Amino acid sequence: ETLAWVVGHDNLQGLRLPIGRQALHQSVERFRKAIDSEQLTQIRPIAESLYKQLVAPLQLPPDKAVILVAHSSLHFLPFQALRGPAGWWIEERPLSYVLSANALSSGNPRLLSGLDQMIAFGNPDVGSRALDLPGSEDEVKALAILYPSTRVFTRKDASKSKVMEVAATAGVLHIAAHAFVDEIDPMHSYIKLADPLRKG
Numbered sequence: 714e715t716l717a718w719v720v721g722h723d724n725l726q727g728l729r730l731p732i733g734r735q736a737l738h739q740s741v742e743r744f745r746k747a748i749d750s751e752q753l754t755q756i757r758p759i760a761e762s763l764y765k766q767l768v769a770p771l772q773l774p775p776d777k778a779v780i781l782v783a784h785s786s787l788h789f790l791p792f793q794a795l796r797g798p799a800g801w802w803i804e805e806r807p808l809s810y811v812l813s814a815n816a817l818s819s820g821n822p823r824l825l826s827g828l829d830q831m832i833a834f835g836n837p838d839v840g841s842r843a844l845d846l847p848g849s850e851d852e853v854k855a856l857a858i859l860y861p862s863t864r865v866f867t868r869k870d871a872s873k874s875k876v877m878e879v880a881a882t883a884g885v886l887h888i889a890a891h892a893f894v895d896e897i898d899p900m901h902s903y904i905k906l907a908d909p910l911r912k913g
Contacts, residue, residue: 748865778807830884837871837907849889
């Protein structure tokens with residue numbers, strides 16, 4: 714079974730969605746492969762089917778932003794690319810993600826510390842110009858403009874050793890970089906960061 718909980722300021726609703734676990738996993742995989750291979754004729758039908766099975770039953774108010782807390786294969790689903798009667802879901806309403814519902818707890822002092830302790834890493838120098846991410850460098854520099862106390866590390870400074878050094882002091886840690894996801898053994902997944910020992 715696939716279950717969903719809709720949590721609002723003054724309500725909690727549990728739902729059984731019309732798609733089983735295995736079918737959901739297979740649909741997510743087909744959707745991701747269609748996006749990766751740019752099979753445009755396949756993307757829209759799967760996006761519409763997943764919207765009908767995962768989103769439509771929730772009967773969300775049209776004027777509300779949504780924070781998604783995914784589980785299992787849903788961690789790999791780009792919800793914003795689902796498509797309903799009003800178009801792509803990202804066009805319908807603001808969407809954001811949180812990895813755990815515990816992170817939404819009002820008693821979490823690190824969460825409440827806000828953006829005054831943000832540390833951002835962008836466009837690490839990984840030794841290949843083909844893997845440069847100038848857009849991610851612009852992204853973290855824009856954060857520094859929006860939130861003046863943000864500390865920004867880019868290129869060679871965006872290294873694993875620097876992350877390990879400063880992460881514990883961050884109220885919010887923002888990393889804009891390439892990553893590798895090992896679906897067989899998630900513990901072997903990693904973020905590509907700069908190697909401070911690289912010459913040149």
